[in-house]
Amino acid sequence: MVSRLFFWLLPVFILTLEAALPVAAEETHNSRNRTWKTIEDLSPQERQKLDLAVDTPRHPQVPYLPAEPYPFTLPYTAEEMGYRLMEFTSRPRWSAVFARAWSSISTQGVLLNPGSATNFLAYNASATGAEVELTLKPGEEIYRSLSQRTAPPAAEGSQRLSIRYRTDKEFIKKEERFQYSQAKRRVRHNAPPRRQGKVPNMALTPDDNYGRDAWEFSWRILGLDILYQTVRFPKTRPTIMLRNGETGQFQERRTAELKLMGDHYRYYTAEGGARCYVVEARARPEWLPNYYVPRLLFWLEEHSFFPLRIEKYGPDGNLRHIEVRLAEVFNPDLGERGYGSLFTVYWDIADDLMTYFVNDSHRVTVWNPQEIALFFSPDFMRRQWSLDTSIKTQAQVPFPDLFFLRPALEEEKFPEERPLQLPAEILARVQAQEVAGRLVFEVSEQGR
Numbered sequence: 001m002v003s004r005l006f007f008w009l010l011p012v013f014i015l016t017l018e019a020a021l022p023v024a025a026e027e028t029h030n031s032r033n034r035t036w037k038t039i040e041d042l043s044p045q046e047r048q049k050l051d052l053a054v055d056t057p058r059h060p061q062v063p064y065l066p067a068e069p070y071p072f073t074l075p076y077t078a079e080e081m082g083y084r085l086m087e088f089t090s091r092p093r094w095s096a097v098f099a100r101a102w103s104s105i106s107t108q109g110v111l112l113n114p115g116s117a118t119n120f121l122a123y124n125a126s127a128t129g130a131e132v133e134l135t136l137k138p139g140e141e142i143y144r145s146l147s148q149r150t151a152p153p154a155a156e157g158s159q160r161l162s163i164r165y166r167t168d169k170e171f172i173k174k175e176e177r178f179q180y181s182q183a184k185r186r187v188r189h190n191a192p193p194r195r196q197g198k199v200p201n202m203a204l205t206p207d208d209n210y211g212r213d214a215w216e217f218s219w220r221i222l223g224l225d226i227l228y229q230t231v232r233f234p235k236t237r238p239t240i241m242l243r244n245g246e247t248g249q250f251q252e253r254r255t256a257e258l259k260l261m262g263d264h265y266r267y268y269t270a271e272g273g274a275r276c277y278v279v280e281a282r283a284r285p286e287w288l289p290n291y292y293v294p295r296l297l298f299w300l301e302e303h304s305f306f307p308l309r310i311e312k313y314g315p316d317g318n319l320r321h322i323e324v325r326l327a328e329v330f331n332p333d334l335g336e337r338g339y340g341s342l343f344t345v346y347w348d349i350a351d352d353l354m355t356y357f358v359n360d361s362h363r364v365t366v367w368n369p370q371e372i373a374l375f376f377s378p379d380f381m382r383r384q385w386s387l388d389t390s391i392k393t394q395a396q397v398p399f400p401d402l403f404f405l406r407p408a409l410e411e412e413k414f415p416e417e418r419p420l421q422l423p424a425e426i427l428a429r430v431q432a433q434e435v436a437g438r439l440v441f442e443v444s445e446q447g448r
Contacts, residue, residue: 036225051075078219084305086130089211093129099361099393113201138171144376157182180381203348203355217281226273230324232405235437241394245363304336360393
């Protein structure tokens with residue numbers, strides 16, 4: 001067991017920080033023609049899909065919203081893309097049941113906070129998706145989420161109820177939480193999480209996890225790009241077990257064959273890439289003063305606007321955080337708005353801390369008002385009933401050597417827009433990782 005946990009932490013020798021990354025997949029990507037285009041490089045056909053205007057008509061009753069009805073039509077402004085992006089948070093935008101697993105890995109290569117839960121999600125509005133938030137008034141409820149822990153054993157049976165609200169400048173409480181502890185046999189009303197505060201032992205904040213409101217940012221289109229990889233598995237994990245929530249069947253999948261937008265996506269390039277709009281979001285000072293990541297870049301798949309890659313830049317302008325995702329169609333009835341995050345990996349660069357989430361065993365579920373009133377309430381948690389014990393996952397990361405790779409830097413893309421001033425120690429670990437095909441945290445001085 002010890003050799004399994006720590007063999008991959010042995011020193012890895014690299015020639016120089018400037019050496020090219022000698023991974024077969026990277027060589028394949030670099031052999032392609034340049035994948036990215038700035039606005040100036042776009043063809044007339046590509047420009048026809050975009051509205052580059054900054055000042056656009058506003059909603060007559062809610063001036064911070066666009067005037068055009070959601071979900072908008074071609075050509076799209078950058079702001080409209082930001083609103084479409086709101087569809088794709090860590091929780092589905094429809095009523096559902098799914099299993100979630102997670103853990104982090106520290107800068108020493110130690111697994112932190114591993115766990116899993118069964119999640120029940122209930123929307124009580126007739127509208128689906130981000131449209132819910134755009135039609136509700138600030139302070140009105142968007143959805144309720146009940147999470148029942150299944151691992152680790154010490155946490156099994158504990159539950160959390162979250163109530164999500166529509167917000168604006170005056171009503172700022174995004175979420176209300178109630179926690180049930182099986183050991184204490186009581187329900188506690190927790191304080192709302194600080195949206196900019198780090199989640200303990202995780203490489204993310206509540207805003208990273210549950211999404212941001214488009215009206216709090218100004219938007220700009222940088223261009224187009226083609227992504228060929230986002231979430232990357234180590235060579236030590238050639239397969240993974242996933243469960244179809246509709247059929248209940250487990251299926252062993254080859255990790256190298258998992259696609260960016262799932263198997264049913266119709267728009268892959270001939271080489272298997274996904275075309276994306278690259279969009280910048282800057283925090284509006286009147287909405288988010290002193291925001292911890294005042295600038296973000298999104299790679300949005302061009303048809304659904306699903307975010308496959310997100311880069312977050314700190315107040316000093318340097319790259320601070322990368323988030324990458326693999327998508328799957330969880331709700332086919334919603335078409336391009338029915339995608340969800342199958343895998344998400346977060347990387348806090350300065351701390352070299354990573355966190356993953358997997359949403360497995362997804363099933364669309366319709367709750368009637370009586371069920372919502374009964375199941376999604378603090379009183380229900382005291383009964384210690386499990387709504388559905390069949391929703392499980394086997395997609396956890398059980399050992400450090402099976403953890404996901406750090407996201408690729410993609411440093412050649414949009415160089416004038418993406419200052420990548422990473423610490424030398426982090427760059428050394430990244431290059432050693434690419435040589436080894438798995439995570440590396442210790443790099444020898446000789447290798448430097």
